Amino acid sequence: MAMTRTFEDLVAEGAAVSVDGWDFSWFEGRATEERPSWGYARAMGERLAHVSAALDIQTGGGEVLASAPTLPPLMAATEGWPPNVARATALLHPRGAVVVASPEEAPLPFADGAFDLVTSRHPVRTYWEEIARVLRPGGTYFSQQVGPASAFELVEHFLGRQPEAVRNTRDPERARAAAEAAGLEVVDLREARLRMEFHDIGAVVHFLRKVIWMVPGFTVEQYGPQLRSLHERIEAEGPFVAHSTRFLIEARTPRT
Template sequence: MSAPTTEPRPEETMSRSFDDLVAEADAASVDGWDFSWLDGRASEERPSWRFSELLGRRLASVPSSLDLETGGGEVLDTAPVLPPLAAATESWPPNLARAAARLHPRGVVVVRTEEGAVLPFADDSFALVSSRHPVAVDWTDVARVIAPGGSYLAQHVGPASVFELVEAFLGPQPEAVRRARHPDDEADGARAAGLDIVCLRTERLRIEFHDVGAIVWFLRKVIWMVPGFTSAQYLDRLQELHRSLQEDGPFVAHSTRTLIEARKPAR
């Protein structure tokens, strides 16, 4: 999503009917990991560390890299320079095709993986392993493929991210669910796998949804927020949100993002 703006919502969006907004959002493609469909309809603050730029600088300084859960390759492709040996993994077929089309011309090997499966790479293969918003991290396997002295550099989704929206549909969530992906727990997992924590930072960032179509499209794309979401299933709740958006302004939520760098000790 784009950076926050203080400009008023487009008048044409505010005046459109509920049925029109929902139908448009239901028909729009959610392939890849591009959120530009939300431009002008939702906004999100960005973490201060500027992950894409940080990753680009690191990639220019290492001989080999692996980008995990690369999506459509959008973030990796922003790097001005890629290492001589660069690989990426993805498990969702539509994203895999997009990543291959985007990254193959830049010399990146794109490998299909299965969620929960061991990474199909030899031990000590990569000087840098990266990821932006991985679903889950198998720290033991990640540590295995990092070369001695190499690093894992990633931006993770933090605990209770966008839970204002989640709980608007699912109701209050248990504390154990809210704590999932806590940075302290992730750091403990990395240390248990033999990695040293170099950096651990978390920020809470404001999100605004300006129309109900933006909410529908977001929940269709980020499928783990409200599992099994369809507009038909939650029609009454969406109508309530539409009225609130029209009368009270944007729906405000907060994402959490964690920057984590962990290093494998040199032998």
Template sequence: MTSSFEELLRIGAEADVSGWDFSWLDGRATEERPPWGYARRLGERLEGASASLDIQTGGGEVLAQASRLPTLAVATESWPPNIARATALLHPRGIAVVADPDEPPLPFADGAFDLVTSRHPATIHWGEIARVLRPGGTYFAQHVGPASAFELIEFFLGPLPEQRLGRDPGVEAEQARAAGLEVVDLRTARLRIEIFDVAAVVYLLRKVIWWVPGFTVDAHRERLRDLHERIRSDGPFVAHSSRHLIEARKPSRSVSEDDVENRPASPTPA
């Protein structure tokens, strides 16, 4: 039996939205996956690292998939429910979870890590990433790209032409270079999303709170009803996510710098 509009609202409103695992949406929404396999490639890089930092780890779900970890592995997170979930998931693996407000500075020393990672960071502070990387270290991440899920966001907020320009991968690459990093890989993908009922919409807007700021079921009931009727008459609501894979490296010290540091002092004139 098909659930009523009110029942779907209740289901979406009561769902647990802590952590960064979207498996609750199974059967209610689908999203095409990027072709590069971020979690697998993250695991490969972690195997070769000695000290790693995962920024804005969410509930730690992606990091926890790694089969092998560096001797020192740290993750940061700002949202209290996610901090609790990440701690429970990652501490048994020997990964320290640090509460951090996602604003500079990162609470770590210069050059503390040879690998810094992040999956879908809400904010990206390139200067801090460069600072905590060792010379020769790597930043490896999957970012949300421009106008991601904007078909759904603009359904509630109306046209957002300026916001559509944000999160441009080319701009982010230039920001990384300006912070002193070398961009060695940049790949983009536009991926299809299908949403099958309004419960999934309520869940998503409660979880990804920056999509529709201040979202509540009561405040947006009529627009939710419009979307419910549209899905009933036309089938799944289609949107598109945008993702890019970025890998940037902090240059090693040049030979000339090493030569200057190690050059014997000139004799003092008599």
């Protein structure tokens, strides 16, 4: 059992395990996160089955896209981190999808009006003007995104209380306004607050290494005292509880 192991052993394990891709199976039995009621992967798959050309932005290791039962005749994905590009290519190429290495902040390397559907799960940042540009008239953007102050019980254990401007960076209403400013019509916007539990400090270390924007520049060495105090808290009180926030947004381009 993880709880019978030493602080040093747990931290070393969390620091050593690979963070490539977007597979969270390593956390089984060590951390849990409630899922949104809307079922993003299923809903994405339903939409992919009814279009002829689609793009998945910031696909990670391609795991979510690969879960779709049917891909359209033209399926492309972008990813900016080289290890994930290789992983996604190996996973998606047999399905007939092409993976394009593209920096997250760069313009999308596709022509205007190239896609019926653009999807993204947990993009670091959404470039609304680029999404609107590559969508055909009547095309759809469908995305699940990280909401405001997500897992901030954990973030603020390491960084201290964050300013309100930081806590509200990913406000869904700001996303709506940005989409509309780019000429898109928001047809669905839903929010969820979801329970997370971390059962040992190794799971915390792995999570912060994998989800790098939570505690930017996180290293075991820099945050050793915070890790040890959290380990002692978990041992004394049981799983550490935090709450993630998510929102689902669906937007369409006008038909001509």
